[in-house]
Amino acid sequence: MKRRHFLQTTALFPAAAASPQNVRNAVEFGNRFVLWQSAYGGADPVKCPYRTPGETATQIQGLGPPTRTLYKLYQATGAGLYKEAADRYATFLMNTLRDPETPYTNRFTVGGRSRHALSSAWMYGKALSPCFEWFSLTNPDEDAFQQKGYALYRWLQRHRREDSYFGVGYPTGKYPDAQFSCDLGEVGTGLMGFYRITNHKPALDDATGLAKYFLTDYQDGSGRGIWSPKLGVWLVGPWPEGGAEHFTDQRFNQTGWGWSALVVGEFLLRLREQSQDSALRAGIEDKCLKAFRWCFDKCQFEDGAHGMFGRDDKWVGQGAAAILLYLSLKRQNLVPPDVELEYRPKVDKSWRWMLENTGRDSYPADGYIRVTGLTSKKSPENLMWMMAWTMEALLEGGKVFSA
Numbered sequence: 001m002k003r004r005h006f007l008q009t010t011a012l013f014p015a016a017a018a019s020p021q022n023v024r025n026a027v028e029f030g031n032r033f034v035l036w037q038s039a040y041g042g043a044d045p046v047k048c049p050y051r052t053p054g055e056t057a058t059q060i061q062g063l064g065p066p067t068r069t070l071y072k073l074y075q076a077t078g079a080g081l082y083k084e085a086a087d088r089y090a091t092f093l094m095n096t097l098r099d100p101e102t103p104y105t106n107r108f109t110v111g112g113r114s115r116h117a118l119s120s121a122w123m124y125g126k127a128l129s130p131c132f133e134w135f136s137l138t139n140p141d142e143d144a145f146q147q148k149g150y151a152l153y154r155w156l157q158r159h160r161r162e163d164s165y166f167g168v169g170y171p172t173g174k175y176p177d178a179q180f181s182c183d184l185g186e187v188g189t190g191l192m193g194f195y196r197i198t199n200h201k202p203a204l205d206d207a208t209g210l211a212k213y214f215l216t217d218y219q220d221g222s223g224r225g226i227w228s229p230k231l232g233v234w235l236v237g238p239w240p241e242g243g244a245e246h247f248t249d250q251r252f253n254q255t256g257w258g259w260s261a262l263v264v265g266e267f268l269l270r271l272r273e274q275s276q277d278s279a280l281r282a283g284i285e286d287k288c289l290k291a292f293r294w295c296f297d298k299c300q301f302e303d304g305a306h307g308m309f310g311r312d313d314k315w316v317g318q319g320a321a322a323i324l325l326y327l328s329l330k331r332q333n334l335v336p337p338d339v340e341l342e343y344r345p346k347v348d349k350s351w352r353w354m355l356e357n358t359g360r361d362s363y364p365a366d367g368y369i370r371v372t373g374l375t376s377k378k379s380p381e382n383l384m385w386m387m388a389w390t391m392e393a394l395l396e397g398g399k400v401f402s403a
Contacts, residue, residue, distance in 0.1 A: 013079045022398035023076065025358040029391035030073040033066045034085045036384075041092030043384070050384035057106075057116040060123065062381030063093045064186075065388030068130035071138050072395050083138060090131040094148055097123050100158040106170040120169035121159040124152045125186035129193025136197045146198075153194055153203060156187065163223040164213040164238075165206070172252070173241040180244075180252070181226045181234040181260040184210065188267030195274070207271050208280065214264050215283040218253065227287060233294040234260045234287075245382055246375050250309055257309050258299060261291040262321040262389070269328050285334050292329055293339070295322035296346045304346075304353030305369070314369035316357055317386020319350045320393035327396050351401045358390060 013027060036048035043051040043063060052058050070086035073079075100119040101108050108117050132149045135142075161167045166187050167177035191207040194200065214234060216225025223238045236244070236259075237252035244252070268284040275281055299307045299322070305314035306322055326347050329335050335343075356362060366383050367390065377383060 013077065013081060020398055021355055021359075022394040022401075025355065026073060026391045026394040027077070028358070028360055028363075029387050029394075030070060030082055033070055033089075033384075033388070033391075034081055037085055037088060041088035042096075043381075048384075050380040052380055055115060057118065057120065057123075058379045058381045060093050060096055060118075060126075060381075061379065062384035062388075063089050064126035064130055065385045065392070067093070068134050069388045069392040069395070071130075071134045072392060074138075076395055087135060087139070090135040091145070093131050094127045094135075094145060094152070097127055097152065097155075099151070099155050100169075104158055104169070119155060119158075120183075121156060121166055122168060122183035122186045124156040124159075125183075125188070125190030127152050128156075128190030129196075133193030133197055149194055149198065150200075153191075153200070156190075159187075161223075164226075165209040172237065172239055172244075175239045175241065177223075178237055178239065178241075178252075179213075179223050179226070180237045181214070182236070182257075182263045184213065185260060185263035185265075185267045188214075189263070189270065192267065192270040192274070204271075204274060207267075208275065208277070211268060211271055211280065211284070214268060215280070215287060220253070228256060231256045231294065231298075232290045233298075234264050234291065236260065245379050246308060246377075248374050248376060250374075255309055256294060256298075258295060258306065258315075258318040258321045259308075261295050262325050265291050265325045266328060269332060269334075272332065288325070288329060289334060289336075289339065292322070292325050292335075293343065295325065296343055296350075300346060300350060301371075304349035304351075305357075306350065307371070308375045311371070312374040313371045314364075315375070315386065316354060316364065316367035317383075317389045319354050320386070320390040323347060323350055323354065323393045323397055324389060327393075327400060330400070348401065351397055354390065354393065354397075358394060 036043055038044035045051055067086050067089040070082045074082040097118050101117055106117050106120055107114050159166045159169050164179050168180055168183040172178035188207055188210050191203045195203040213226055217227050217229055218225050218235055226234050226238055228235050233256035235253055236255050236257055240251055240253050242251050265288045268288055272281050272284045298310050301311055306319035308315055308318050366377055367386055
């Protein structure tokens with residue numbers, strides 16, 4: 001997407017000139033999420049440049065993160081159009097999903113045409129949080145989706161496995177389930193969101209079971225653990241395959257990335273707040289702090305920008321993800337003084353870079369600046385997802401860095 005397409009649309013809600021820069025920049029993103037939405041709640045096939053043409057499961061992939069951050073923008077500005085857009089995104093995504101096929105398959109045939117089943121585990125996770133969770137929190141008098149929340153949780157159980165507790169619900173190469181860490185991190189956050197709204201104890205038990213996958217060291221040929229002691233972050237997946245979104249020649253079982261650092265870290269830190277298991281809490285603290293350090297030690301460029309798998313290409317959204325992970329650790333007082341002393345200047349540099357590169361005239365096309373070309377921009381929905389992270393980091397970071 002060219003920058004001019006991001007800028008041409010007249011702002012729906014112009015941020016006051018007196019607003020802090022982070023809020024002004026966040027409003028720019030929020031307005032686009034509103035304008036790119038169809039009347040029925042999804043990403044408009046014509047107006048939204050970040051929707052893959054045709055029938056594909058990725059079309060709903062970018063809708064969850066904007067839902068949460070639009071609700072947060074509504075809280076920050078009081079502008080009702082952001083809540084209305086968030087409500088529509090949330091209800092659209094929840095209502096597109098269905099119960100799994102029996103026997104399970106991620107595709108089925110209707111009228112001689114193969115279609116995605118829209119019943120993968122990450123879809124249920126994303127529907128439970130942010131969609132079900134944040135819709136319920138922001139519309140406390142509307143209980144029409146309570147039963148849908150329980151249905152989504154029940155459908156998720158079809159993805160149970162012996163090794164990683166849940167599977168993702170689709171294969172990679174010769175392996176029947178990809179067991180990607182980012183997908184399963186979304187499942188975990190969905191469980192925590194569902195538990196927050198319903199207090200349904202089995203969901204917390206499932207989250208605890210799933211957490212073991214992220215706290216267990218990876219072993220070649222096994223799907224029981226995904227943590228890489230060598231890298232100091234979660235691997236993309238346990239199998240020696242490649243070719244997924246944003247990949248060029250990377251292998252799943254040799255590579256960490258900023259996606260999983262934030263998505264898995266967010267899940268585990270939410271679980272830590274609810275768990276009384278001291279060993280589990282200690283494991284979460286250790287892994288999440290190491291993942292945070294990996295984001296800055298391995299991915300941060302000298303100017304404060306961040307790469308995705310390392311110092312590859314500059315992605316605005318990956319810097320935002322690193323900032324969000326830092327803020328999540330800080331909220332739970334999990335950044336030791338020596339780590340804060342060493343890394344806070346690095347975080348500040350990333351914050352400044354993000355502010356400088358998210359304005360109306362400064363945001364790079366697709367939030368991407370090519371350096372090595374070792375990452376790709378597929379799928380378009382992920383670019384929208386990273387914009388939502390950027391908008392959320394601008395809002396949340398302003399409470400810390402602008403103080």
